[in-house]
Amino acid sequence: MKLLEKILMPVDVNDINEEQIRAATKIAKEFNSEVAIIYVLPESDLHADVDKFLRKYINETLDKVVHSLEKQNVACTQPITRNGDPVNNILEVATDQNVNLILASSGEGKGNDKFKLGTTAEKLVQLSDIPVLVIKSGQEIKIDRVMCPIDFSDPSRRALTNAILLSKTFNATLYILGVFEPFFTASPRIKFDQNKENEKLKQQFENRMEEFLSDFSLKGVNHKVEIVVGVPHERILNRIQKGGVDLLVMGTNGRSGLSRMLMGSVTEKVIRELPCSFVTTKTKNIYQLRLDNEVKEIETHFTNAIKLHKSGLYKEAIDQYLICLQINDMHVPSMYKLAKLYKILGNKEEMDYYEEMASDILSRLWDKKIEYEIRRHYKSDD
Template identity: 40%
Template sequence: MRLLEKILLATDFSKSSHKTLKSAIALAKAFQSKIILIHVLPNNIKNEKVRILLNGAAIKKLDIIHQKIIKEGVKTAKPILEYGNHFENIIQTADSNNVNMILIGAGEKLKSDVFQLGTTAAKIIRLSNKPVWVIKNENNLNVRNILCPIDFSKESKRALKNAINMARRIKAELIVFSVYEVHNLEPPNDRLNWDQDNELVLSAHKNEFNLFLKNFDLTDLSWKKEIQIGDPAVEILKALKRYKSDLLIIGTTGKSGLTRILMGSVTEKVIREVPCSFITLKSEDFINLKLETRIRDIQKH
């Protein structure tokens, strides 16, 4: 069994989709994965001639991409052409083919846009249980630095496990990042007690951070940890820019409303403005962690 067996690559034939394809091919080569290609056409086209033309054009474009993947020596399946709602078809296809990951572009957005994430990508992240890798227009898979925020939850535990294996596999530096909040914005009259309280909160957070990290094997890995105080979403975005991170790996809780991560709606804020590619994980790993552990055990022996 491969570490990352099947990748569902959703393409919309846009200008940025060729960069998404390059990333998918690079990822498939790194993990010996199989790429399943999908494109979704609208099913509300009333003009029969237009529908036939669009269908024919989509089949040709899918075949061109399919041949590019084969030429790169990557395993691939027959391209899938669906009709109807984009995100619903992508999610259903991911489930029916039991893929390890959905890989999709961020959508055609301008750098000046406040919200950088496309609607389809946002809905897939919110509604799919599969890990989702969103490729930003300006990024490829040349990942040198990975940022993984954690909040000690089971979702962030899953994210960190996958981030460690990804960093080890592609020889990238890993930043394990945590944020704690001080709820008293204004100090009381007794400033000394206020500072002492903050010190106690920070000390407790550091202890919890260290206990959390004891559950992970970080040997033979270039990594560092960092704690910041403030708003989690703001501090995560600052850290991504400070470290010039190429990839964010973060866990989602899958609560109602727009996907919520870490504390409240942190993910909603982060993934809308994140400057790099990112992976969200909800209830499934994208790397076969048991197999990766066995490989490492064999290597150690």
């Protein structure tokens, strides 16, 4: 089982982003992922000879990209070329091929656009349910410092899940940032001590952060929790610029209604400034369990669980061990592994339950073995 099975990398044959290729190489090698490269040619009415020459150039350029990846022992599929709208085609291929991650170049804002993020990258972030990693042009490819802003929403919960996975995988320091926005009013009718009230609200914010993080396993992750005061998007950008963050991980809104086009005001304001390379997650995680429903072998699920356990995905590992017990309710190794995981998660009741269950089964098996040996002994005396 691979946690990150397939990466889709849209490229521009007229402006190949070397940082994007290096990022694909780094991530694919770390996760043993396969890379699919796509280029979308805009619709045009070209003369047949010109079209033939252009397609030859496109194919040669894509082959060079594939070759550069394969030289680094990265598995690649046959390059994909499409005609039409870039974003629609990229998303269609991403869905058809069930990719885990779209790895895009940041591009550039057009004309007088004050934003630094390119339009294709921004639309991919807005519309994709699949996580999107946008590589900032000119930024050195390293993942030593990961930052994940938290606002206690479901999108930030998903973002933190993925930030933890990436931090563990690349042995990076994870900065978990909470921005407390103080309450202010200029109305003379409202009379109270604003400073005192904000101190109280900030303490509530800190308590909520502690409660929020209790749902995650940060064991083995070098992490720091920081709570700052101010306007969220401004403080996030300021922290990135001052702290040398390599990778930002943020959640975007879900797929329903208008929210599909609005990624969330804070996320939108931050990523449009392109402070660093970033990952956005919406309804799916970077990792996905790709299991055939007909696969029933305990060994498969047990191996999957061990890999998930090592990656710090404890709840997902528990699900796999439980499948083992559904197949064979006397699978003692799964019971001991479950007990170990529940110990890590601080759930003593479940830990004791599975330890006792395993001990009981081993005791019964031992009794049966003794009984069998006694019966065989007396049978041999007859």
